[in-house]
Amino acid sequence: MDLAYLRTHPEHLPTFLTHQRIRETPVSGGVCAASRLTLDDGASIFAKTWPSDPAPDGMFVAEAAGLAWLRSAGAVPVPEVLVALPSLLAMEWVQPGEPTRRAAEEFGRGLAGLHRSGADAFGAAMPGWIGPLPLDSTLTSGRWGPWFAERRLLPFVKTSADRGALSGDDVTLISQIIKTLEGYDESEPPSRIHGDLWPGNVLWAADGRAWLVDPAAQGGHRETDLATLALFGGTPFLDVILGAYQEVWPLAAGWRSRVPLHQLHLLLVHTAAFGGGYRGAVRAAADAVSLS
Structure with a gap:
C-alpha cells in the first residue's frame, strides 16, 4: 500500500x-x-x-x-x-520539532485568523467528543453565556460529582457561577475554535511551524482557546503567541480576568474523565471566577 x-x-x-x-x-x-x-x-x-x-x-x-x-x-x-x-x-504525519519564537509568532497570528473565520453558531454540526467523553454540540444561536453554562460546564460538573471527583462545596460554588452566566453580557459572535487547546494539542513541528491536532472543533468563544493554552504549565512562548494574536485581532477589555472562567470547562472535563486528581485545579479556577 x-x-x-x-x-x-x-x-x-x-x-x-x-x-x-x-x-x-x-x-x-x-x-x-x-x-x-x-x-x-x-x-x-x-x-x-x-x-x-x-x-x-x-x-x-x-x-x-x-x-x-x-x-x-x-x-x-x-x-x-x-x-x-x-x-x-x-x-x-507531522515530524515533531522544537518550539521557536518565530513559530510562536506565526501561530499567534494564524490562530487569530482561524478564530476570525467564524462559525454559524455555538456548537457543531454533529455530536462531538472531548478526550474520552461525549460533547453536546447542539447548535445554538443565542448568547454565549447561557450556552457555555448549559453545554460546557453543567454536564461535566454532574459527571465529576457522580464519580466523587468534586466535593459538595465545589459543586455549590460552580453552580453559582453557572447561574451568573445566564445574565452574562457577551456580544462577540461565535469564533471557529479548536475547543481542546491545552498545550499538548499544539504540535511544534520540524518544519518550523506549530500545528493544531486532536481538536474538539466547534463554534465557541475565542478566549476559550487562548485561556486553555495556559493550562498545565502553559505552552512555550505563550506571551509571544498572545502578543502576535492581539496584533491581528485585539481581545476585549478585561480578557485576562476571564481566563479562569474559560479554563473551567476543560478542567471539569478532566475531573469528569480522570477523577479527583484535578479537583484542586478546578477549585482554584472556580475560586478565581467567584472573586473576579
Whole structure:
C-alpha cells in the first residue's frame, strides 16, 4: 500500500494492518492507541484507534470533520485527514520539532485568523467528543453565556460529582457561577475554535511551524482557546503567541480576568474523565471566577 492507493481506497487500511502488511511503530496518542505507519513508498502517516473494541460511536468521524473544518480556514497548519472510519483515524504525519519564537509568532497570528473565520453558531454540526467523553454540540444561536453554562460546564460538573471527583462545596460554588452566566453580557459572535487547546494539542513541528491536532472543533468563544493554552504549565512562548494574536485581532477589555472562567470547562472535563486528581485545579479556577 502506498499513499496514492490509500487515498483511493482508505477503507482497506484496517485490512492491511490486520495482516501486518504495513510497518507500524507505536507513538504517543493520549487516550487513544497511536502509531506511525510507513507505507511502501516510504510515506509516513499517523493513525490512531480506540484501545478497546468497539470505539465510541462517531468519535473518529467527528474528529475528522473537525480537522477538515479547521483546515479549511487556511489560517493554521492542520494535518490532512486520509482515513476516517468508525474504528480508525489516519492523517498525514507531522515530524515533531522544537518550539521557536518565530513559530510562536506565526501561530499567534494564524490562530487569530482561524478564530476570525467564524462559525454559524455555538456548537457543531454533529455530536462531538472531548478526550474520552461525549460533547453536546447542539447548535445554538443565542448568547454565549447561557450556552457555555448549559453545554460546557453543567454536564461535566454532574459527571465529576457522580464519580466523587468534586466535593459538595465545589459543586455549590460552580453552580453559582453557572447561574451568573445566564445574565452574562457577551456580544462577540461565535469564533471557529479548536475547543481542546491545552498545550499538548499544539504540535511544534520540524518544519518550523506549530500545528493544531486532536481538536474538539466547534463554534465557541475565542478566549476559550487562548485561556486553555495556559493550562498545565502553559505552552512555550505563550506571551509571544498572545502578543502576535492581539496584533491581528485585539481581545476585549478585561480578557485576562476571564481566563479562569474559560479554563473551567476543560478542567471539569478532566475531573469528569480522570477523577479527583484535578479537583484542586478546578477549585482554584472556580475560586478565581467567584472573586473576579
